[in-house]
Amino acid sequence: MSKIVLVHGIAQSRKSADTLQPRWANAVIGGVRNAGHGQQADQLREEQLCPQPSIRVAFYGDLFRSPGAQGGATPEPGSTATDDLEERLAQAWLTEAARRASDPKDMRLAQLACAQLQPSAGQQGARSLTRSAVGYLANIRGFAPVGFAFAKAFVENSLREVSSYFTEPSLREAAQERVLNEIDDSTRLVIAHSLGTVVAFEALHRSEHPVALVTIGSPLALKNVIYDRLVPQPPTIPTCVTAWADFVDKNDLVAVHNDLRGDFPPKPGNPDVLASTVWVDNAAQPHDHQAYLTDPRVGQVVVAALQL
Known part of the structure; x- marks a missing residue:
């Protein structure tokens, strides 16, 4: 398996793991390089060429694709x-x-x-x-x-x-399984974006493999819409998470601009591994995953999690 598992966000149903993985991996490596760790970035790039690359995408976007639907079409009314x-x-x-x-x-x-x-x-x-x-x-x-x-x-x-x-319980279960299927004893870090932070959060509550977690552009704390629907309730830091760093752009309207520490306590008896939310500036693309991942502070967290 991989050292880093990436969990994408919304509006990726017309993509695939094969199309997303190079762009996401390059952004992660770029963040490491921007943080001043050129040698470690080169190491990660070399490892991407191996049969088992160090960075993989847990892709679940196809679960939202309706049979016969055309890209950009208005979704059919639901329940x-x-x-x-x-x-x-x-x-x-x-x-x-x-x-x-x-x-x-x-x-x-x-x-x-x-x-x-x-x-x-x-x-x-x-x-x-x-x-x-x-x-x-x-x-x-x-x-x-x-x-x-x-x-x-x-x-x-x-x-x-x-x-x-x-x-849709079956879709929710399937999305989490896509994440869990990419995580094993070799995984050190999960990086999740947007809706992917919700999928990863719930999936990690079902995992026993210790990993660090990075959330970017996350709506996890959006009250009355997302936060109150998370499993488990009340929401707590997943036991398997050894460190949790959250990054938000000040103009990211999809993300919630609260420090997650107030809403996600550790389970009783567990350490508080959630750091204060870090504010970043993604310029004209506030919710863009590549802008988040190439931020030097995200790159620094990657290096620390992998102990490169």
Whole structure:
């Protein structure tokens, strides 16, 4: 198996482990090099050429792909529970944008949306509100860096993936199994991004292999939407985690801007291995996994976890 297991986030259903692994591995190695550890970066790059590379992606994005679906298509309506969760998540993202969007125009737009969109009654009402919220979100820079049409599809699919994960038990189980299948005694570090932090967190509660954990752009602490649906409840640091570092960009609207230490205590009798959240600056791509992974502080954590 691998020293490092990478767990991707939302909107990867049209990708594969083979397409993601080179980009993610290169970003991790780049972060190590940016941290001033050129020799260790070279070592990791050489190990990637081995039959059993040091860095592998636990891919679960295909679980969200509907048979016959076309890329960018609007997801089919789901159950009442799914629609309700999508509505809650869309409202939560708008609330975050209204509170802390860096662009004043984005903040005003989000504030207007929050004032106009009220919680709905019934499944049809939930879908209508969600469609309206998607339109607002797709015009906010954090969600629309490359144009409205792309952002609208991104937001729609992201909402559907998060809600599907929490409302479809078989999908949830399968996603966690993808992570657990990549972890064994040789694994030293799990790095997870976005929705992948949720999948990894729940999977690690089922693992006995000691690993360090890095979360980037994580929505784990999003109350009333994600945090309250995590397993186990109340959420605690997985017993197998020997160290946990969390990184958040100040403009990442998908992530929650709270120090996770207040929401994820250790289990009774276990050490508190969760460090204070580290704030990073990913410039124009606040939720981009490559921007997170190439940050020198993330690279330093990688070196420490692998004891390179």
